[in-house]
Amino acid sequence: FTVESNKLWILQTRSGKRTAKSAVKIAVDMVKEKLISKKNAVTRINPHSLDTLLHPTLDEKSKINVIAKGLPASPGAASGKVVFSSEEAERLNEMMQDTILVRVETSPEDIHGMHAAKGILTSRGGMTSHAAVVARGMGRPCVSGSSEIDINYDRKIFKTTSIEIKEGDLITIDGSTGRIIQGEVLKVKPEISGDFSKLMSWADSFRKLKVRTNSETPLDTKTARDFGAEGI
Structure with a gap:
């Protein structure tokens, strides 16, 4: 004006x-x-x-370090330890520990791990992929198709352009925006x-x-x- x-x-x-x-x-x-x-x-x-x-959302006042992005496949925010297998997600869930299941892609064999995890992150797949559809049905946050992360199952790590994340490290995913964040971030219920x-x-x-x-x-x-x- x-x-x-x-x-x-x-x-x-x-x-x-x-x-x-x-x-x-x-x-x-x-x-x-x-x-x-x-x-x-x-x-x-x-x-x-x-x-x-x-779904839970990230506290807008929190300082965050976004390490990668993917598709906002299923809304909500979740934090937890990185795990690369459904078996490990179940094991830690029995110990009352929150996890984020990180896979290249998910399949029907991963259903029990997806139930156990607080969120799902995949490096492949779109909005209609197995991970996205199942996560939405479960009400689980999911970021799919993140080509910015490189997963190595043998070494139990995934890399981005700026950082290397090991199994057991804490991350947060925002399924509403597709952001992948280092560490745990406060959330609003x-x-x-x-x-x-x-x-x-x-x-x-x-x-x-x-x-x-x-x-x-x-x-x-x-x-x-x-x-x-x-x-x-």
């Missing part, structure tokens, strides 16, 4: 970048101020962005309350379809129920 002769001129406008949490708050506040209707508030929100609010709860209640009053889940295990069913599914 510019001001000329005490007159304001708008030169250019664009949609402001904002997080899903901020977008929800803005929409709810605009309804409170009677600027838009409840239905309009619901339609203004990208439904895919709401998924990030149902999801809360289905406040503005988000209000927006979803408005959506419930307009929708005509019931939300059900496709699950095969008690854990998957519980995860879906926690997220608001009404049946199988």
Whole structure:
């Protein structure tokens, strides 16, 4: 904008970048101020962005060291010790230790390790890969297809352009952005309350379809129920 002769001129406008949490708050506040209707508030929100609010997110105040990036295959943030096998993920899980399962690709044989791990990281595969699809079904954070990491199973390490990570080292993955971060980062637990709860209640009053889940295990069913599914 510019001001000329005490007159304001708008030169250019664009949609402001904002997080899903901020977008929800803005929409709810605009309804409170009677600027838009409840239905309009619901339609203004990208439904895919709401998924990030149902999972742990990184504390925005934390200092982080991003060592690599991949595809944001399954939302949420998780920290844990790096493991390269499903067996090791299970072993440490029994000892109450959090892990991140790091694989070139996952397969059905890795299901038990994916259940045991807090998050999954792969160097190959896209948004519809085995790791991505299974992780989303489990509600596990996942970063897939990170070509920036080079995994060596024999030495139990993976390398990036800037660092070498060994088995047992702590890392954090952000499945909402695809970031891979050195060390453990503070996280914020999801809360289905406040503005988000209000927006979803408005959506419930307009929708005509019931939300059900496709699950095969008690854990998957519980995860879906926690997220608001009404049946199988």
